Amino acid sequence: MPEDIRQTVDAVWRMEAARIIATLTRWVGDLGVAEDLASDALVDALTQWPQSGVPRNAGAWLTTVAKRKAVDQWRRQENLDAKYAVLARELDDHVDQAWDPDRIDDDVLRLIFSAAHPVLSREAQIALTLRVVGGLTTDEIARAFLIPTATAAARITRAKKALAGCAFEVPERDEFRARLSAVLSVLYLIYNEGYSASFGSRWIRDELCSEAIRLARVLAALVPTEPEVHGLLALMEFQSSRFAARTDADGNAILLEDQDRTRWDRAQIRRATVALQRAEDARAGRGWGPYALQAALAECHALAPTSADTDWSRIVTIYDALLQISPSPVIELNRAVAVAMAQGPASGLRIADGITGLQDSYLLPSVRGELLARLNRHAEAAAAFHAAAELVGNDRERDVLLRKAARYSRD
Template identity: 75%
Template structure:
């Protein structure tokens, strides 16, 4: 039974977003889609121990959930049309000619739907992270630097608002893509970020989230090829993903950037990142616009990805790029990352001066973690140990906590 539970958990992690997206397209209600998917998951736990895991487990769950939707509608009045439509969907497949302006990917469709203008920007992102990214309310709260009850209420209100909106579950016309694009990009970016450095749990990297976010980014780039920020985000994810093989050791423990074996970096993926960043630059030139936040972050990632060694990294250029990023996308985290770059370029004292003036990171382990690193480089070991200890107590990721406690032991010795 334990093996089946692990299998179901693995299938759910990989397939949940696609199942909910497909059901939302069919039933027109994201809350109902989540409930149907959860009911199908219960059936899997009951049936698979005896019958075995189906060859296509995701399709099995989707089909069961659709049949539960039929049962649900059978109990309702005046829904014969919906019942017939879903029954046809189960039994037939219509082969339509490919339309480059039509969103064929169910998960991407769901992201665009959740980015409906009836919702606030924060609600759009929170709802999609929950439904599409599969992030918990606590994980989303950490991404927003907000409380868990606040995010839970935001998601609930968003679902109600979408249900009340007349066109809530209609995919927008291509002419409306640009109006929702910023929210869509934010969602894909945050899904990737949670996968790249998990905010909680026993794994530092949730590669299934990163893989799905990168896939969605590539699909989106083919859908809106003239948008610089789409290519910028794809480039950023390509560069970051290229380091996965070197980011953890054999036991899954994090390996810091300066200690990574760069021979293990995926050079083909780095080249894909370079090509995507060049497409972003070309799109910027065509539109006559400035560089956006994702393209600037991708340019920073390119500096790391193409440097032969940590010592050869062009930190001066990275500081300049962060200066631009602060202008277009100011945030405490961006300011903190810029402080790290300044410390690498001008010395830890210069970086610490910036860090000590930052606000807006209360409750985040990142600030004491960075401060501890800079204090350690200045030889202020007791203070550094205190900061690392405080950071370790604030993170919910076990792997991150181990790294921070190792740093405590190092500076105390």
């Protein structure tokens, strides 16, 4: 197969898989069957597109082919003539039909809410939706949960089995709140994987970030009185405003303190500020939630004219509040960095050295390397960067860590 066709197929699948599977799940009522149909359609694309060319609406082509395969399956079954007739009438004979973004948006949101089914544990809800909607690999999901890959795979398998036969329907509005926490967690983790890719050669997977923001906007319109929805949207907008300055021309990472802030997207920062204000208005005297607090942290960076102007003391205070309502070793580590910036690297290192639960993550040795380097303990810094490089899955990030290790090994 020509390499350009293969790359196109990969790109189409990466961008459209969640929407295709969401649409098929609504049609056939079974997530596992929908995934199988979508995969079969992808095989057809790999076979046919090299000869016929890539359709103008490739996502619609894949969806229609998958629907026809569903029809073929139903035709082989007894007592399903009525279902077949309904589905067949809606199929357009012309595969290259126009894509309806509103309907697809609803289908993706339907799938997210449906996968947050009460028969599943919260962890299983999130893992399953990350796999199907976010398109994350099992390794990436394991990294998000800080668990072994085998554990993540088992969760996804059990979730699919538990949902077999369950109706994939958007719950009634009065049931939204019960599922909202899991839905927000999914969007947050999808965005995080896009913001800092776990594996591969890309530092940022902007298509994941864009999809998470799009879905958060749809959700904010659906439940406008939920403060954490606006808080999460604000966080995503603040973080995405820095994308143009996060990498150089070769795709290498640029640290926050070294970024050209004139390249930050001021329009996106204004949208984020508006969303954070909506979160404040919606909370009506209730305490801040974890997403709104993280958005407030991002706002501190977004509004500082230079790195030196950052209000690190306020950032430490916000992290203190965040740890009270959402304790995690990653938040502890981020707080250690903030303390280092506010009070000096020795203070931050003392906190970092007391953190547990990140033994399989590159994050802790990476931060320790930075703090040790600022304390001029270069040999220890080099060893920490080497340890981090052995744990990281992203090629770009590994290269950065190895360069730092080499730099401090020479000093």
